[in-house]
Amino acid sequence: LIITAAADIDLAIKDLVKSAFGHAGQKCSAASLAIVEASVYDDPSFRRRLADAVRSQRVGWAEDPATIIGPVISAPTGNLERALTTLEPGETWLVDPKPLDESGRLWSPGVRWDVSPESWFHLTECFGPVLGVMRADNLDHAIELQNAPEYGLTGGIHSLDPREIDTWLERVQVGNAYVNRHITGAVVRRQPFGGWKRSSIGGGAKPGGPGHLSTYGTWRAPQLDPAYARTSFARAWRERFGVESDPSALRSERNILRYRPLDGVLVRMDDSVSEDAREILQAATVMSGTPVMWSLTSQESDEAMAARLGSMSIERLRLLAPASDALLRAAHDAGIAVVTAPVTDEGETELPHWLKEQSVSITRHRHGRLLD
Structure with missing residues (x-):
């Protein structure tokens, strides 16, 4: 999820946290990376607000009505265990993830700060309650970082500048693109679901769309x-x-299906x-x-x-x-x-x-x- 200097920062943080940690970050569409324009990334208030938002997420089991982040499906191993426990060179923890009980399935959410381009976490999908934050010089650099992984299922941008949005929509390499909203929770017909690059096997039409x-x-x-x-x-x-077609025709949200x-x-x-x-x-x-x-x-x-x-x-x-x-x-x-x-x-x-x-x-x- 790209956040530019033209974004509503509070709304961007809200949608980022929802996208990263809903379902404990296990959805294939979850936001594993925040790519933040330099002036926002360097602002201490952004760091503080993001950390506060993440720490406010209550972790627990499904029977607790106050739970916001539930358990992971099994105790982390492999890439997810590494993502939750081991930093790469130059990274720091903005929010340090911790196991919360002996089951190994309840983890407080973590935020890795200063993820480097082409690093392991930048290019690896981990599917768990951990988010990486990257610094981008400008929008062009942010799009380059966003398109770098070999996967391209979902991606988003937060910006109130129509020119930035148009530029991003022309260049982003994902099957489902989201503007000024969270990037999870695709709905049949509104957002037919399926990725580009290695997030797609075969050349078929998206489930939930007119061609499926x-x-x-x-x-x-x-x-x-x-x-x-x-x-x-x-x-x-x-x-x-x-x-471009928008069969749902909602007043509050455009949901476009287009062909490239x-x-x-x-x-x-x-x-x-x-x-x-x-x-x-x-x-x-x-x-x-x-x-x-x-x-x-x-x-x-x-x-x-x-x-x-x-x-x-x-x-x-x-x-x-x-x-x-x-x-x-x-x-x-x-x-x-x-x-x-x-x-x-x-x-x-x-x-x-x-x-x-x-x-x-x-x-x-x-x-x-x-x-x-």
């Missing part, structure tokens, strides 16, 4: 018609994929793929804005293809030919989703293979007063 049901089957075209495909792609882009181009798609095919199919694939890359690369089985072996997958800037491998286990394993190791669906000439079924979904949730009120 269609992923439970395989679509096949009786015959391929490139002219029809271009018309269908244009219509689907105009009505769905090229526009992929970094790239590699199409692996053999001589059985027709010219019509190739023409349709080319039309899809033009409409989506996603770069495409081609690999023919007659010109490149699976072994050669597997050897260079890790160095390619692609997010999906479109297989239109049989593939060896070695090639599939190489794609998995590189974090590349494998798509085996046949080519179709219908925009609603073909274009999703060339795009990724992003849910954006933006608070439209300040303390209950609508902003517009």
